[in-house]
Amino acid sequence: MTAQSRPDETIKPLLRALHGRAQAVPPVWLMRQAGRYLPEYRQVRAQARSFLDLCFSPDLAVEVTLQPIRRYGFDAAILFSDILVVAHALGQRVWFVEGEGPKLEPMRGPESVARLDPTSVLPRLEPVFETVRRLTRALPRETTLIGFAGAPWTVATYMVEGGGGHDFAAVKRFAYADPDGFGRLIDILVEATTRYLGAQIAAGAEVVQLFDSWAGVLPEAAFRRWVIDPTRAIVERVKRRYPGVPVIGFPRGAGMLYADYVRETSVDAVSLDTTVPMSLAGALQQRVAVQGNLDPQLVVVGGDAMRRGIATIADALRDGPFVFNLGHGIVPETPPEHVHELLRVLRGR
């Protein structure tokens, strides 16, 4: 089903934007809209033994995915999961420490890469696909279901560094000193991610987003090789199999290289981090839909500062295909009432 095959008003607002339409009121969802800032999320989280358990329990994962839809009526629900489930499914040990984020048994060198098992990815992630299937039945008719995965560079970064909050020393040294060996890790991730996104779409995801959270730490040549090339490979393969499903790319922090990313990866939309100026956003919008990019700290602060931030973005991007979102995930300290206010401001304009 494409934008051309049915009357425009029956298409969900998010899909309309991703198919290139400007809309008077932009569709909106927020990265990490299901999460710790919501008391009802914290209740469900307390029922799971671990964060990965929450991701792999369809009952709980469906519930937390739906919570922000019930509370706020966002235009899209994003599957509740984590980009590191792919590392886990490949056979790496992954765990989450409350308040510290993900930890992984760090991979070093070609031997660790050789131990990864791509054939285990889809069977091990079956609970995620069950969550997606249930969500397709549970979501309101006008709400779009977004699936997602981490992009290979970012997932490889966690796999090599053994967690977040690092200086990228280990992953850069691996990639610079042994590009062929590192390339084998990236190739495995391209394969696993392509299958993973395909299975999410087969289960009912209507859009997929590729999160490349650490795209912004690489020099140009490395960005091309480890961000653009693997992303293009995934997007082309997903589109060959599922031509009507839009792909949103998020090369966070890519700066000047956002334009190359958009030109060279075949994404349908690009998610912008908080630092992207409206001049660049407008230029990108000539080519693809843009999504973003309010600073999450403005939603913590609320009030006039948040309202001005919303207006700046919505005014600059309203005449082209546009999805309102944050430039980064919503933070735990966000007062839930500020999200209501955000929606009132955005939809009441």
Next chain:
Amino acid sequence: MTAQSRPDETIKPLLRALHGRAQAVPPVWLMRQAGRYLPEYRQVRAQARSFLDLCFSPDLAVEVTLQPIRRYGFDAAILFSDILVVAHALGQRVWFVEGEGPKLEPMRGPESVARLDPTSVLPRLEPVFETVRRLTRALPRETTLIGFAGAPWTVATYMVEGGGGHDFAAVKRFAYADPDGFGRLIDILVEATTRYLGAQIAAGAEVVQLFDSWAGVLPEAAFRRWVIDPTRAIVERVKRRYPGVPVIGFPRGAGMLYADYVRETSVDAVSLDTTVPMSLAGALQQRVAVQGNLDPQLVVVGGDAMRRGIATIADALRDGPFVFNLGHGIVPETPPEHVHELLRVLRGR
């Protein structure tokens, strides 16, 4: 003394570049060239009770500033100090934890700002000026002496967050929720930094660099207000008093906003982080000298990867005013021999 007033060949190579000249062999220095990767630095460091003590002991600070000049013959020496000496001189408690970086008693709200004492800055930093005076006598004739300071946004970030390695939540919330109160902190830093750089120049610094390490976390409007405007205020005031002294700006991570920064701040040169593509570097070079931007991890790795990285940058920027440098500070794990190799590659081209 300007580029026009004396025969070109008697001007030091670094100053020639900063005055707009292309050179067959670019001048070179490396951020953090005096530091933990050098065994002779670690010996001197062990003699000081604390890192701040090292900064405030002219005997020791002169010695570590000179070490990389003796070993490598860089075209510039940068005063050994830290951007947080200004916070210390304003009356905030600052200390350094080995392996963790700087810690500060975090400032919160207008009361902490009101307690800062700008009149104490120059007297408390007298040891730094003594170091500069001694360096002017100790340096080889062809070596340029660079002074520096942190830019107000970055110093304010440390002052409000209480250290590095943070998510910028506290400083952004202060700036967004109370821009007038935060503006008073920035104004104090503009004043203190202007005086501090002026005193370094009066003591003999021939160039000054403003480090804005956290410039890359701000949305456009905030970047303009907290990065561009304070930087312009400092540069204009320094230039009014010392018109011949070049100022290098380093808005690390500014992405697309590098162009606005260069256009609007009156800097003579801009230091580029590792992610700046050569297309942008070339465009900026039409307006100012550019400095950068090899990934420090390539100097750790060495070999072909480092040589290719050097060639990419030097080839792209050799036809305009250019200073070779890293895109970020050299890291402690760097083998000193790789720096020799870097210089051989760069100077032997």
